Amino acid sequence: MDAVSSVTPLTNCLSAQCSFCSNLSEPARAELARISRVRNFGAGETILAEAETFEIVGQVLSGVLRMQKTLFDGRQQIVGLLMPGDLFGHVFAHTSHVAIEAATEAVLCCYHRQSFEALFAQFPEIEHRMLSAVTEELDAAQDWMLLLATQTVTQRVATFFLYLRRKTLPPDMPHLIGPPVIEVPICRRDLAAYLGTTVESVSRSIQQMARERLIRILDPHRFELIDIEGLALLSHTEEEVCDMEVPRSIRAG
Amino acid sequence: MDAVSSVTPLTNCLSAQCSFCSNLSEPARAELARISRVRNFGAGETILAEAETFEIVGQVLSGVLRMQKTLFDGRQQIVGLLMPGDLFGHVFAHTSHVAIEAATEAVLCCYHRQSFEALFAQFPEIEHRMLSAVTEELDAAQDWMLLLATQTVTQRVATFFLYLRRKTLPPDMPHLIGPPVIEVPICRRDLAAYLGTTVESVSRSIQQMARERLIRILDPHRFELIDIEGLALLSHTEEEVCDMEVPRSIRAG
DNA sequence: CGAGCAATTGAACGCTGTCAACCCGAGTGG
DNA sequence: CCACTCGGGTTGACAGCGTTCAATTGCTCG
Numbered sequence A, B: 001m002d003a004v005s006s007v008t009p010l011t012n013c014l015s016a017q018c019s020f021c022s023n024l025s026e027p028a029r030a031e032l033a034r035i036s037r038v039r040n041f042g043a044g045e046t047i048l049a050e051a052e053t054f055e056i057v058g059q060v061l062s063g064v065l066r067m068q069k070t071l072f073d074g075r076q077q078i079v080g081l082l083m084p085g086d087l088f089g090h091v092f093a094h095t096s097h098v099a100i101e102a103a104t105e106a107v108l109c110c111y112h113r114q115s116f117e118a119l120f121a122q123f124p125e126i127e128h129r130m131l132s133a134v135t136e137e138l139d140a141a142q143d144w145m146l147l148l149a150t151q152t153v154t155q156r157v158a159t160f161f162l163y164l165r166r167k168t169l170p171p172d173m174p175h176l177i178g179p180p181v182i183e184v185p186i187c188r189r190d191l192a193a194y195l196g197t198t199v200e201s202v203s204r205s206i207q208q209m210a211r212e213r214l215i216r217i218l219d220p221h222r223f224e225l226i227d228i229e230g231l232a233l234l235s236h237t238e239e240e241v242c243d244m245e246v247p248r249s250i251r252a253g
Numbered sequence C: 001c002g003a004g005c006a007a008t009t010g011a012a013c014g015c016t017g018t019c020a021a022c023c024c025g026a027g028t029g030g
Numbered sequence D: 001c002c003a004c005t006c007g008g009g010t011t012g013a014c015a016g017c018g019t020t021c022a023a024t025t026g027c028t029c030g
Helices: A026-035 A113-122 A124-150 A153-168 A188-195 A199-211 A228-235 B026-035 B113-122 B124-150 B153-168 B188-195 B199-211 B228-235
Strands: A037-041 A046-048 A056-062 A065-070 A076-082 A099-102 A106-112 A181-183 A215-219 A222-225 B037-041 B046-048 B056-062 B065-070 B076-082 B099-102 B106-112 B181-183 B215-219 B222-225
Touching: A026 A106, A026 A113, A026 A124, A056 A113, A065 A188, A065 B124, A076 A124, A076 A188, A076 B124, A106 A113, A113 A124, A113 B124, A124 A153, A124 B065, A124 B076, A124 B113, A124 B124, A153 A181, A153 A188, A153 A199, A153 A222, A153 A228, A188 A199, A199 A215, B026 B106, B026 B113, B026 B124, B056 B113, B065 B188, B076 B124, B076 B188, B106 B113, B113 B124, B124 B153, B153 B181, B153 B188, B153 B199, B153 B222, B153 B228, B188 B199, B199 B215
Parallel strands: none
Antiparallel strands: A037 A106, A046 A099, A056 A106, A065 A076, A065 A099, A181 A222, A215 A222, B037 B106, B046 B099, B056 B106, B065 B076, B065 B099, B181 B222, B215 B222
8 A cells, every 4th residue: 555655646546446537538537636635544543523514525545444423422333434446525515424534544535525526517427426426325325224224243244244255356256266265454343333233242243153164264354254155145135146945944143 | 195196297396395396497497397297106006116227216295105125034124214305216227226115195206217317417406406315315324324223222213203303393383382293104014114123112112102201192103292302312313402411310221 | 793904012032232351462661 | 581561352141122922902994
């Protein structure tokens, strides 16, 4: 990520990492690059405080951000993780009640919100992509609502692991070279806050999944997904294994 | 609602009920009205099936719609309720994995998705409002994630009642004429699916809140909110009562 | 009047939050 | 080199909320 942070501002969003800028017309990209600014954040730093008007929008180049809400009693709930390629911030003067913090060291491509919005008139395609991005985020939020409302903690962990696999290991690389290894980029506390549970329950679920040979624990943040189908069955999001006739009895949740 | 359904298609969206069309320029409103079509749905009817490409978008004029996801085992989770004034459907060819059904009799103002999108080029203000609407929906979804992840069932019911009060009883009418009465427009089954729990738990929570004199049950769908502050305290969304010094001990959840 | 549905109530089990203790590696200072 | 501290992670015991299963009530409709 040092390589990324040393990219000059004028070319940063033309890099292959910037999925938002790709597929845009050349002049739109140039304008975006002109008003963009690359910023680095250390783990734990606050990008945007809660109940604060978003004055910047942008995209994650590397690292992980967490969108979180803090309750009166100090408990925190993570309502979304932002991985490389994801957009953050809201257009228009909408004050969102989420805080955005760096869960790890992070490099961001930032725009001033108003300058960004000003480009909408000139390049409607930018607003189109923004609308698409927010719509996708809404879909993801609704999926997560389903997870929080209906799944057990173990199922949530399985779902999250499979999500990480999809996110970080694109399917174009067939996993004929053994079970895939995922890296959980956040600590147990954040993981629990994201899954709507406690660190203890997360730990118990992970250890249980390891005992059932669904995963193998390499270290506290890296796991080998031994039994993908078992995980998918457990997750019930049916992934690509929905046409199986449920051969084995449902494992104890 | 019979009055609404008899409105002619050409003028329906110029009615005061259509918050989406208001504040738009005259030509934009005219174009929207031209391609709009009012449709009626009976309770339980499906507007859009799950995993189906949205071919229509529109707005609720009266009644309540539910956005829901169905699990493999038949359980259903409601990820959002659509009340009069709310927009439904997704722009662009985005296939969302939610079904939209009428929870009650409903009257909708519908547009063909592609005709609607075609207006974006001519009237960017329409796309602006669409972007704002989706952003608001995302905020609501994140709020609901917090509710599902951190609150007890009783707290969720209290939060939902206060939400209904805000939604249906605008604050410009001071409630000096006694405690407000809310009407829950959906059955217990839908309520439970929305709150991420079961009908039994919902029923127990409601009865408990009645025993504690927080509410009074007029009939299974109408409740008098006797102790608004107590409800807000219970809900912990701190509503407008966040500056109180928590005078009474926290009630048993 | 009976069927059927919505809603409520009761009892028992189980998942999960809470509290507590423990393990372990990293950093620190003597 | 060792003792100490600190934070992250794991494990255990236990109580409580909530789901599940079951039965009951009340209402509508045929």
